[in-house]
Amino acid sequence: MSELPYSSIPPLPKEISSTHVIARMIDGLGFRYYWATDGLTEKEIDFRPEKDSRNMLELLGHIYHLAFAANNVLGGHMKKKTDLSTYEEFRAETLYLYKDLSDRLKVMPDEELENYNYMGASQSFPFWYLLNGQIADALTHVGQVVSWRRISGNPQPKGVNVFLGKKS
Known part of the structure; x- marks a missing residue:
């Protein structure tokens, strides 16, 4: 398997547009x-x-479904995986969905969002509901993952800088 996306946030876009702003939100979500x-x-x-409550694996499954929905609504053609059962599978597929969505948004004209x-x-x-729905919900749940792993004794790796989008 190739290296998973989002160990760092991709470079800044060269211009500001609606689609680039949404793509950057997705990149930040993918990095987190x-x-x-x-x-x-x-x-x-x-x-x-x-x-x-859900356990961590069930939570990762929920985040996968949110990623799939966001990707699908904005023109993704990846097939929903129904046979995912491990942490590694959910993690990889979720990251690939966010990368696919971000890449597509970066070349999509703003007018196409309509x-x-x-x-x-x-x-x-309208697509706007993805922002306050699946994308915001996924950010909330990623925060849960960070919190739950800290509570269970294995905090997120040191040096992760969500502002700069890199790990030192």
Whole structure:
């Protein structure tokens, strides 16, 4: 398998546009997810903060589904993987989905965003709802991963700088 994306954030875009701003949000999310999930052990994978909550693996599965939805709504053609069962599989596939989405956004004209809608259970929503829906939700859950791994005794690796998008 090739090296996973997002050990660092890609270079800044050369111009500001709607699609570049969204791509940068996705890049930041991918970077945070990469380091939040780097080096998890079986102890963290099985961790559940309370008996009625998801465990870490279930949480990673949920983040994968959010990544798939965001990618799919904005023109992605990757097939949803239904056979994922390990931490490594969820981690890799989620990172590839975010990379695919970011790459596509970086070459997408702003006007094209108007063509994308999220099909909810009973109605269609403009792409804007992805920002406060699947993308913001994924950021929240990545924060949970960071917190849960700290609680279970294996904090995120030292030197991760989310502002600069690199690890020292």
